[in-house]
Each structure stands twice: as structure tokens, then as C-alpha cells.
Amino acid sequence: MVKILFVCHGNICRSPMGEFILKDMVAKRGLAEKFEIASAAVSTEEIGNPVYPPARRELGKHGIRCEGHAAHQITRAELDGYDKIYYMDASNARYLQRLFGEDAAKCRPLLDHDVADPWYTGDFGETWRDVVEGCEKIMEEFA
Numbered sequence: 001m002v003k004i005l006f007v008c009h010g011n012i013c014r015s016p017m018g019e020f021i022l023k024d025m026v027a028k029r030g031l032a033e034k035f036e037i038a039s040a041a042v043s044t045e046e047i048g049n050p051v052y053p054p055a056r057r058e059l060g061k062h063g064i065r066c067e068g069h070a071a072h073q074i075t076r077a078e079l080d081g082y083d084k085i086y087y088m089d090a091s092n093a094r095y096l097q098r099l100f101g102e103d104a105a106k107c108r109p110l111l112d113h114d115v116a117d118p119w120y121t122g123d124f125g126e127t128w129r130d131v132v133e134g135c136e137k138i139m140e141e142f143a
Contacts, residue, residue: 002142003036005082007092007107011041011071011116012052014088014127018110019064020051021060021128022135029139040074041097042087046136047071056123079103089114110134 006018019039019062026035041047051059059066079085079100085107087093096104116123117129 001034001036002084003082004038004138005074005078005085006037006039006088006110007042007074007085007096008039008088008115008118009041009043009095010046010049010119011039011073012046012049013055013124014115014131015039015041016051016066016069016071017055017059017127017131018086018088018135019066021114021131022138024062024064024134025139035111035142038078038080038082039069040078041071042099047073052119054122054124055118057128058128063126065110074099076100079106084108084138084141086110086138089090089117111137 006015008015016039019037026032034070043049049071049094050071088110096107111130111134114125118124118127
């Protein structure tokens with residue numbers, strides 16, 4: 001089983017989009033039993049909150065549901081327990097470094113550029129496209 005964790009600042013927009021997009025991709029390919037997919041935050045700001053409504057609507061436009069999500073901060077157990085941890089931008093990388101020191105080297109960017117942060121841009125479609133691109137690369141690697 002491949003265990004994948006997506007990480008962003010608050011775990012209410014980009015990382016849950018990654019989680020639910022990749023879950024949808026593996027399910028459509030009949031591979032769901034081969035993956036464990038989740039998401040987390042680097043900060044504590046949004047703990048307990050659901051997926052941000054505009055992100056939920058963007059997922060919904062593409063037939064993806066995300067009920068039951070509650071934001072949480074990444075833990076040491078998750079760092080140790082997941083095979084691949086993908087962060088969304090350079091700021092997330094710095095937070096991970098502060099949280100876990102040299103062990104954060106296990107984490108890597110989802111793309112070779114920052115995933116658009118819709119909290120600031122308001123463009124959830126752009127974030128959708130970025131996250132889909134990253135998830136397709138994951139599928140190429142593992143499927």
C-alpha cells in the first residue's frame with residue numbers, strides 16, 4: 001500500500017483538494033485499496049474546520065465530494081508513517097523544516113512551482129488545475 005499525505009498551510013483548500021482529487025483518481029482506476037491518502041496542515045489556524053466552501057464547490061463541479069473532512073496539523077506519526085508527503089509551496093516547506101528539522105527532507109513539493117493559493121488569489125479553478133497536474137504525476141509514478 002502506498003501512503004500519501006498532502007500538506008498545505010491550513011488544510012482547508014489545497015491539501016484537501018489534493019486528497020480528494022487523488023482519491024477520486026485512484027477509485028476511478030480501481031486502485032483505491034492500494035492507496036491510503038490524507039491531508040494535513042502545517043499551521044494550527046484552521047484545526048477542526050471543514051473544507052473551505054469555495055474549494056468544496058470547485059471539487060463539486062468535478063463530481064468530487066469531501067464531506068467529513070476536519071483540518072488538523074501534521075504530526076510526527078504522520079511524517080513517519082506516510083511514504084510520500086507533498087507540500088504545496090515554499091512556505092509550507094519552511095514550516096515543515098521548523099516542525100521536523102532535517103526529517104522534513106522526506107517531504108517534497110507537489111509541483112516544481114508553488115501551487116496557486118486560492119485563499120489569496122480567489123481562483124479555485126487555477127488551484128484545481130495545479131493540483132490535478134500534481135496528482136496525475138503521482139498516478140504516473142505509482143499506478
